[in-house]
Amino acid sequence: MKTCSTIRKNIAKLFTHKTIAFLFISFFLALFCSKTYALAYSITPKPGSPLPTQVMTGKTVKAFYVVTNNTRRFLPNGFVKYLPPSVTQVTSKNTYPRSCAKYFNLGPQKSCILELLVSGSVNAANPNPRHHLFVCASNAPACAGTNYPLNVRLKNNEIVVTSPYAYFTEFLGNTVQVCQVNGSGELVNCSTTGSGFSGPYSIAFNPSKSFAYITNRLADSVFRCKVNKTSGALTECVGTGSGFSSPAGIAIDSKGKFAFIANSTSQSVLRCAIDALTGDLSGCSPTGDTQFKGAQMITLNSTNTYAYVSLADPQLAANEVDRCEMTASTGVLNNCIPTGSGFNQPIGIALNTKNNVAYVANSDNNFSSISRCIIQPSTGDFNNCAITGAGYIFDEPLGIALNAANSFAYIANSNQGEIVLCKINPLNGELASCAPTGPSGLALPLGITLVDL
Amino acid sequence: MNPKISQIISQKFTALLGLLIFFQAESILASQPEPSSEFRPMIAVSGGIATSKAGQSQLLSVPGDYTQYSYLANHQHYFQSIAGVFLGTQLPFNPSYPLSIGLSYYQPSTLTQKGTLLQGIDDLSSDLFNYRYRIKTRQLLAEIKLGKKMRHLQPYVSVGLGVAFNHADRYAVMVPPFLTFTPLFSAHRNHAFSYNLGAGMDLEINRHWLVGLGYRFSDFGKANLGQGYLDTALFPAVLSRSHVYLHQIIAQLTYLF
Numbered sequence: 130m131k132t133c134s135t136i137r138k139n140i141a142k143l144f145t146h147k148t149i150a151f152l153f154i155s156f157f158l159a160l161f162c163s164k165t166y167a168l169a170y171s172i173t174p175k176p177g178s179p180l181p182t183q184v185m186t187g188k189t190v191k192a193f194y195v196v197t198n199n200t201r202r203f204l205p206n207g208f209v210k211y212l213p214p215s216v217t218q219v220t221s222k223n224t225y226p227r228s229c230a231k232y233f234n235l236g237p238q239k240s241c242i243l244e245l246l247v248s249g250s251v252n253a254a255n256p257n258p259r260h261h262l263f264v265c266a267s268n269a270p271a272c273a274g275t276n277y278p279l280n281v282r283l284k285n286n287e288i289v290v291t292s293p294y295a296y297f298t299e300f301l302g303n304t305v306q307v308c309q310v311n312g313s314g315e316l317v318n319c320s321t322t323g324s325g326f327s328g329p330y331s332i333a334f335n336p337s338k339s340f341a342y343i344t345n346r347l348a349d350s351v352f353r354c355k356v357n358k359t360s361g362a363l364t365e366c367v368g369t370g371s372g373f374s375s376p377a378g379i380a381i382d383s384k385g386k387f388a389f390i391a392n393s394t395s396q397s398v399l400r401c402a403i404d405a406l407t408g409d410l411s412g413c414s415p416t417g418d419t420q421f422k423g424a425q426m427i428t429l430n431s432t433n434t435y436a437y438v439s440l441a442d443p444q445l446a447a448n449e450v451d452r453c454e455m456t457a458s459t460g461v462l463n464n465c466i467p468t469g470s471g472f473n474q475p476i477g478i479a480l481n482t483k484n485n486v487a488y489v490a491n492s493d494n495n496f497s498s499i500s501r502c503i504i505q506p507s508t509g510d511f512n513n514c515a516i517t518g519a520g521y522i523f524d525e526p527l528g529i530a531l532n533a534a535n536s537f538a539y540i541a542n543s544n545q546g547e548i549v550l551c552k553i554n555p556l557n558g559e560l561a562s563c564a565p566t567g568p569s570g571l572a573l574p575l576g577i578t579l580v581d582l
Numbered sequence: 583m584n585p586k587i588s589q590i591i592s593q594k595f596t597a598l599l600g601l602l603i604f605f606q607a608e609s610i611l612a613s614q615p616e617p618s619s620e621f622r623p624m625i626a627v628s629g630g631i632a633t634s635k636a637g638q639s640q641l642l643s644v645p646g647d648y649t650q651y652s653y654l655a656n657h658q659h660y661f662q663s664i665a666g667v668f669l670g671t672q673l674p675f676n677p678s679y680p681l682s683i684g685l686s687y688y689q690p691s692t693l694t695q696k697g698t699l700l701q702g703i704d705d706l707s708s709d710l711f712n713y714r715y716r717i718k719t720r721q722l723l724a725e726i727k728l729g730k731k732m733r734h735l736q737p738y739v740s741v742g743l744g745v746a747f748n749h750a751d752r753y754a755v756m757v758p759p760f761l762t763f764t765p766l767f768s769a770h771r772n773h774a775f776s777y778n779l780g781a782g783m784d785l786e787i788n789r790h791w792l793v794g795l796g797y798r799f800s801d802f803g804k805a806n807l808g809q810g811y812l813d814t815a816l817f818p819a820v821l822s823r824s825h826v827y828l829h830q831i832i833a834q835l836t837y838l839f
Contacts, residue, residue, distance in 0.1 A: 167707045168762055169649070200703045202648060210813075261760040268648045270812055271701060274760040 215249030302572030316567030331576035370410030378426030423447030469511030774803025
């Protein structure tokens, strides 16, 4: 696209835009260049301000777009002609400078920030074009829409109208399954989703649940998939980022700015930047001040102050969980030291949302178990680690995840090809009443994640 | 009129005139038989294949609108069928030169006009969208046909003058949903001056039946879409074709009473 844009500019220097030659050259140029649209205005979400996806009843949220004059001409009297119902333009006491007024003038390639107030649901699929964002000018009545329409769900009071889903990888089956979670915490209606995986290890979602990331350990790649929030299906899975070496665990920070990938072979943890619009990973580079021998899974606490990396490799004498201090703004990990004790080839790590209890899956085939540790608030250290869930025979448990209410734990019991559902005692965090849930005969279930879509 | 088309028409008229002169010269040199004394009503049905271009490029602009709307016609040739009927009579003339006049009606199948709309203020803001619309046309002509008897073969030339009834409709443009507004045109009917020029060969099967094959060039005149709208505002320019030309290969079956 950049190359085509450059060629267009150079050709424009040779011709005025009214010559037939220019028209035909632009025509043939457009045939061979990528299929992107230009328009008089480009309207894109403001970087760093993701579009809202839900609004509470009686409340409002804001959306910010950058409106850019895409032409070589001065465009006076630009205005917002159409907006979805429940959306209004903010034209006073704006959040950012250079906000678009009710009528705004923009020079060539200049922009302003369009601030919108959302007070209700917005349906991006509304068939009425006049219920969509269009910016026009008196000299550009064809107007311009946006490729990033608002799509906002209404949340009724404090009741979160969401659908919980569980995703888990089948390492040997090269598949990812998605299940609905019913009111009893059981996994139901499971089906495979996405495609192209190779040794899928771990799965993580960005905060808005628009993208899922799956590590392909056998292909040295990380897939980024789009998430269908209605069905939970993963679609358009494509490779993203680079520098992976048997990527195992993956975690996304709560702002959706960084992804952390545990590289098993290169014994490192990569920190990648996440593009807010496309979800692509870029700039992946090692972080942490230690060599992560036998790196497996990585988990962040909800406040993004600590990261936990499980290290398990008998040949490397790796058998520990490292706790790293994390700088939320930069994603840099530092001061990585072993934490907790009594682990046996730890793989999966899960923290409750209160950041006071951690669970570690011990995958050693002679000492398969789940450890429950108390998290020291001031240091993030794991203390008083002890076996939990006694009474259920775990067989090389790998991944572990908790639901948002901290009431259920799900363990990928790999050797038995099953997912085990345990109830969590709200008083002490102990696991009890463990039993298989969902499909059986899984081909080495590994990473497991629960999300509310 | 497109200069190239004018040249083609001019060439066709020249060729037709040459044929007429040839026939006239031969009739002068040959002995003059007795003229036929009877009118012979006739009916002829014809059908064949026609070809025309997919459209005509146009540049539309509106005062005060920086945007240029360039409709770049697809210059492919499309084939359609055509059928017609002729009702007339053979005139009592030189039996060596059968001359017939009458009324004819021709109707080709629907012509699809296709092209690409290049819409934008300048090179940085221009986009391409495919568009299409239909033209349905029919022709009503007074036609004259002059042949020359050569045993059972009768080469002929023909010319028809009359009116074409044109209907342009179903304009559609492929724009991604909610991306931008483009002019949308309504259907429109009009009639225009129309003419045919033809030449071919008839084969006399018997006294009553003739079968023939020939070439015909037709001009169905102007066809244009109706009023356009850009979102809710009237779009003052109209998408049109100044001339709808068809080249045809026609097979004809004639019955003389």
